[in-house]
Amino acid sequence: MTDNLEQKVIAIIAEQAMLTPEDVSPEATLDALGVDSLGLVEAIFAIEETFDIQVPFNANEPGESSFDISTVQSIIIAVEKLVKEAR
Amino acid sequence: MTRRVVITGMGAVSSLGMSAPETMRAMAAGKDGISALEFQDVERLQIRIGGQIKGYDETEVFSRPELALYDRFTQFAVLAAREAVAQSGLDVSADPDRAGVVLGTSGGGLQTQNENFRKVYQEGKNRVHPFVVPRLMNNAATSHLSMIHGMTGPSYTVSTACASSNHAMGQAFQMIRSGLSDVMLTGGSEAMLCFGGIKAWEGLRVMSKTGCRPFSRDRDGMVQGEGAAVFVFETLERARARGAGILAEIAGFSMTSDASDIVMPNREGAERAIRGALKDAGMGPGEVGYINAHGTGTTANDRSECRALQAVFGTEIGHLPVSSTKSMHGHLIGATGAVELLACIMALREGVIAPTINYTGPDPECDLDIVANIARRGKVGATLSNAFAFGGLNAVIALRAAP
Numbered sequence: 001m002t003d004n005l006e007q008k009v010i011a012i013i014a015e016q017a018m019l020t021p022e023d024v025s026p027e028a029t030l031d032a033l034g035v036d037s038l039g040l041v042e043a044i045f046a047i048e049e050t051f052d053i054q055v056p057f058n059a060n061e062p063g064e065s066s067f068d069i070s071t072v073q074s075i076i077i078a079v080e081k082l083v084k085e086a087r
Numbered sequence: 088m089t090r091r092v093v094i095t096g097m098g099a100v101s102s103l104g105m106s107a108p109e110t111m112r113a114m115a116a117g118k119d120g121i122s123a124l125e126f127q128d129v130e131r132l133q134i135r136i137g138g139q140i141k142g143y144d145e146t147e148v149f150s151r152p153e154l155a156l157y158d159r160f161t162q163f164a165v166l167a168a169r170e171a172v173a174q175s176g177l178d179v180s181a182d183p184d185r186a187g188v189v190l191g192t193s194g195g196g197l198q199t200q201n202e203n204f205r206k207v208y209q210e211g212k213n214r215v216h217p218f219v220v221p222r223l224m225n226n227a228a229t230s231h232l233s234m235i236h237g238m239t240g241p242s243y244t245v246s247t248a249c250a251s252s253n254h255a256m257g258q259a260f261q262m263i264r265s266g267l268s269d270v271m272l273t274g275g276s277e278a279m280l281c282f283g284g285i286k287a288w289e290g291l292r293v294m295s296k297t298g299c300r301p302f303s304r305d306r307d308g309m310v311q312g313e314g315a316a317v318f319v320f321e322t323l324e325r326a327r328a329r330g331a332g333i334l335a336e337i338a339g340f341s342m343t344s345d346a347s348d349i350v351m352p353n354r355e356g357a358e359r360a361i362r363g364a365l366k367d368a369g370m371g372p373g374e375v376g377y378i379n380a381h382g383t384g385t386t387a388n389d390r391s392e393c394r395a396l397q398a399v400f401g402t403e404i405g406h407l408p409v410s411s412t413k414s415m416h417g418h419l420i421g422a423t424g425a426v427e428l429l430a431c432i433m434a435l436r437e438g439v440i441a442p443t444i445n446y447t448g449p450d451p452e453c454d455l456d457i458v459a460n461i462a463r464r465g466k467v468g469a470t471l472s473n474a475f476a477f478g479g480l481n482a483v484i485a486l487r488a489a490p
Contacts, residue, residue, distance in 0.1 A: 048214055
């Protein structure tokens with residue numbers, strides 16, 4: 001389940017970055033992948049739709065949200081936590 | 088010294104064709120662009136015909152990130168502008184502040200609203216795509232054109248129902264003439280053919296279930312269309328300096344308000360707008376060789392418009408060709424004046440006057456020379472294009488052949 005979740009999150013970010021999932025490494029930042037603010041908002045929407053969760057994210061202050069978007073890995077961890085809480 | 092304003096590029100998409108030349112050829116051939124509407128829940132409508140663009144796959148034309156932001160009305164505007172800019176050979180990079188965009192639309196991103204209202208009200212969803220607002224806003228098409236073509240000067244969207252694009256083009260003309268700008272992308276775009284859009288119009292009971300027959304004795308209402316037309320307007324001086332081909336000259340523009348009724352047209356308001364355009368252009372009634380009528384096919388508009396034309400042109404109106412191309416492409420609401428300007432340009436450049444198709448016989452209340460069913464040949468040096476909106480807002484554009 002966890003691996004599956006990781007793959008799904010990577011696929012969502014890859015789509016926004018217009019890359020193949022293989023080219024999205026866990027350490028990469030969204031900046032480095034070329035995902036801009038609009039792409040980030042779309043990715044969060046896709047994550048919410050895919051996992052049926054509410055992501056605490058405010059586009060006015062992306063860095064201040066409890067949802068850690070600093071790297072692909074941090075997003076995966078944050079999504080795992082939200083999915084657990086939602087159960 | 089008054090700056091003269093000319094058209095150096097045109098682009099269009101409509102049910103008559105996916106380019107300006109294709110649309111003009113269809114107008115010349117009297118093609119019927121009205122067909123059975125195809126969209127979700129159409130079976131719940133009384134009105135099931137329209138000038139719908141068929142065989143168009145947005146995913147073949149735009150990328151996924153573009154489509155996330157482009158409502159159908161924006162897509163149409165982008166396609167039409169791309170064609171107009173290519174034809175014009177326009178490059179504003181040397182002086183982008185002197186270039187802007189003014190477009191007309193009535194519904195804006197109505198399909199985006201329609202789809203997302205369906206999701207939250209009907210399907211009970213509690214989450215919508217993050218770009219619903221930038222997709223549906225009425226200025227979305229204008230803003231995307233400014234970004235795509237690098238135009239950083241005055242840009243905005245005009246929304247005056249059925250007169251939107253005539254008002255937009257009139258404003259673009261006045262801005263260039265007055266020195267506020269040197270070059271403008273202008274016209275209109277509309278994509279209202281969806282369940283919510285037609286359901287609302289149905290309520291007014293002015294729509295025809297059978298077809299669009301402007302000025303015809305058996306006319307029974309309007310038929311909607313969709314699409315866009317965008318033009319490059321610039322000063323004559325600029326066009327000549329860069330050796331651009333000139334399609335026509337914008338000679339004059341006038342706008343009036345009936346200040347009388349929110350839906351019923353008013354002869355006097357239309358008459359003042361027509362007279363105003365002639366006066367602004369320094370054009371005598373005898374100079375006009377073709378009038379593209381508003382001609383919606385409703386009982387009230389066509390009768391009122393005829394009386395206004397008779398009042399301005401007197402007995403001469405009997406020899407002056409008038410047509411409504413809405414009979415072919417439907418009423419494109421906020422884009423209609425822009426698509427119809429193509430009929431004026433075709434008359435000026437090619438001497439081909441587009442017909443009013445579906446015409447079955449004269450209505451004594453519409454006693455004009457209605458170019459019936461088949462295009463006519465004739466030398467035309469000047470044209471008028473009428474647009475009269477719900478709310479009594481009128482806008483008339485006068486064109487002359489390229490100088």
